[in-house]
Amino acid sequence: MSKLNLTGKELRAIGYPEGPVISVAMNIMRKAYKYESKADALNRLKQILETPENFVTDEVLGNIAQQLLPKPRDIEGAEISLNQTGISFNVFGQEHIEEGAMHQMYQAAKLPVAVAGALMPDAHSGYGLPIGGVLATDNAVIPYGVGVDIGCRMCLSIFDLNPKDLLDREAFFARELGEATLFGSGAQFDNAANDEVMDNPLFYEMPLLKNLHGRAWKQLGTSGSGNHFAEFGVVNITEKDEVAGVEAGTYIGFLTHSGSRALGAHIANHYTRLAISKRRLPQEAKNLAWLGLDEQEGMEYWLAMNLAGDYASACHHVIHNKIAKQLGREPVKIVENHHNFAWKEILDGKEVIVHRKGATPAGKEVLGIIPGSMTADGFIVKGKGEVAAVNSASHGAGRRMSRSRAIQSVTDKEFRDELKKFGVKLLGGGLDESPFAYKDIHTVMQSQKALVDIIGTFTPKIVKMDGASHRSWKKKNVE
Incomplete structure (x- = not known):
């Protein structure tokens, strides 16, 4: 098998900027993925370029991501010290949370603008605020407290159809998954869908957004890479809930997980650079730099962030409308929620900005969806409004392995056997997103009994994700 050979010209052609990142990327890929095909390697590099935040803690690919993340340009503001002690915050399921995530949350708690915080039981290290971190601030918004994938969200359509159809007509449902959306960091439609979000005047008033409008339109209704998915499964409602309004019983569910695509990534990185340039924080906390909502840059980010959230929602609705049309009926209920966003909320009688990353x-x-993994149940939940958690809950099971570690430690056979054990048909996907890479969702839910009530479950049966062969650890199979 020939070894991987990449050139700087090829990396620049997919969007990599001039600079050290090109040589760093080529060296890492040649060493760690030397038996991967060029097409698969370039696809992997596109994913890192699109969302470097998702790879920054990866043992192998993290060095490439670090090169791509925003760095300060001209330092304008005065140096800012962190508070010595910081605000107190509650941790749910602490015994299952890695030290790195705890350290990142302690850093966030020391910010002068921090008001309240909490750490969810699925927490793990991220960039800036940890994944699973919740932070309320006083009149300030932290771009990396929201994250690169602004408005990343869940959307579940519940259809009054017999779940037995998923097995009897598996080929039909698999085909519809394949036609409803495109996966991958650079995925675009030749013929774009339409939605009123694309007519938002901000696209014509803000130069940054104006330059992103064309690409955003072509990506409307597409899905991301990594842990993003579209899947059919079985919804089980144990008893009717007044808020959900769905009768007890079993249904076919269609569940999607994705965000604001390239639009959100560009907004996040642009305003993070501005925030870092205005707030000179200690090195270990620089990615927690904030923008005041009384500053022009802060209000620009706030408007752009909300547009990205509306865009992410529209992407899901485009996909779900396609599925409903093909199934020939409207859903009896749609449940959806963001989980990478910032909201204005009232806490202890005062308006604050709540970041949920x-x-x-x-x-x-408040209704929401907390997914498990490609084989584990997800949960339809209703919030209890627990102030100790800043009115928040986990957004999933949470990773227990980085992508590289999952690829190196899980075999293709183990992966296939696990899918077979749970009766899951996987279209795409790979070892980095295997069930073994995630915490036990039931343990996570047990740790947040005080935060949400469970009103139903979603059991995956036909799962579509990005990737396939390029996420297998080919090196293991040839050496």
Whole structure:
């Protein structure tokens, strides 16, 4: 088998900027993925370029991501010290949370603008605020407290159809998954869908957004890479809930997980650079730099962030409308929620900005979706409005392995056997997203009984994700 050979010209052609990142990327790929095909290697590099935040803690690919993340340009503001002690915050399921995530949350708690915080039981290290971190601030918004994939969200359509159809007509449902959306960091439609979000005047008033409008339109209704998915499964409602309004019984569910695509990534990185240039924080906390909502840059980010959230929602609705049309009926209920966003909320009688980076809103009687893995149940939940958690809950099971570690430690056979054990048909996907890479969702849910009530479950049966062969650890199979 020939070894991988990449050139700087090829990396620049997929969007890599001039600079050290090109040589760093080529060296890492040649060493760690030397038996991967060129097409698969370039696809992997596109994913890192699109969302470097998702790879920054990866043992192998993290060095490439670090080169791509925003760095300060001209330092304008005065140096800012962190508070010595910081605000107190509650941790749910602490025994299952890695030290790195705890350290990142302690750093965030020391910010002068921090008001309240909490760490969810699925937490793991991220960039800036940890994944699973919740932070309320005083009149300030932290771009990396929201994350690169602004408005990353869940959307579940519940159809009054017999779940037995998923097995009897598996080929039909698999085909519809394949036609409803495109996966991958650079995925675009030749013929774009339409939605009123694309007519938002901000696209014509803000130069950054104006330059992103064309690409955003072509990506409307597409899905991302990594842990993003579209899947059919079985919804089980144990008893009717007044808020959900769905009768007890079993249904076919269609569940999607994705965000704001390239639009959100560009907004996040642009305004993070501005925030870092205005707030000279200590090196270990620089990615927690904030923008005040009384500053022009802060208000620009706030408007752009909300547009990206609306865009992410529209992407899901485009996909779900296609599925409903093909199934020939409207869903009896749609449940959806962001989990990478910032909201204006009232806490202790005062308006604050609540950042939920990989956390689900769980205010009193607020509905949401907390997925498991490609084989584990997800949960339809209703928030209890627990102030100790800043009205939040986990956004999933949470990773227990980095992508590289999962690829190196899980064999293709183990992966296939696990899918067979749970009766899951996988279209795409790979070892880096295997069930073994995630915490036990039931343990996570047990740790947040005080935060949400469970009103139903979603059991995956036909799962579509990005990737396939390029995420197998080919090196193991040839050496």
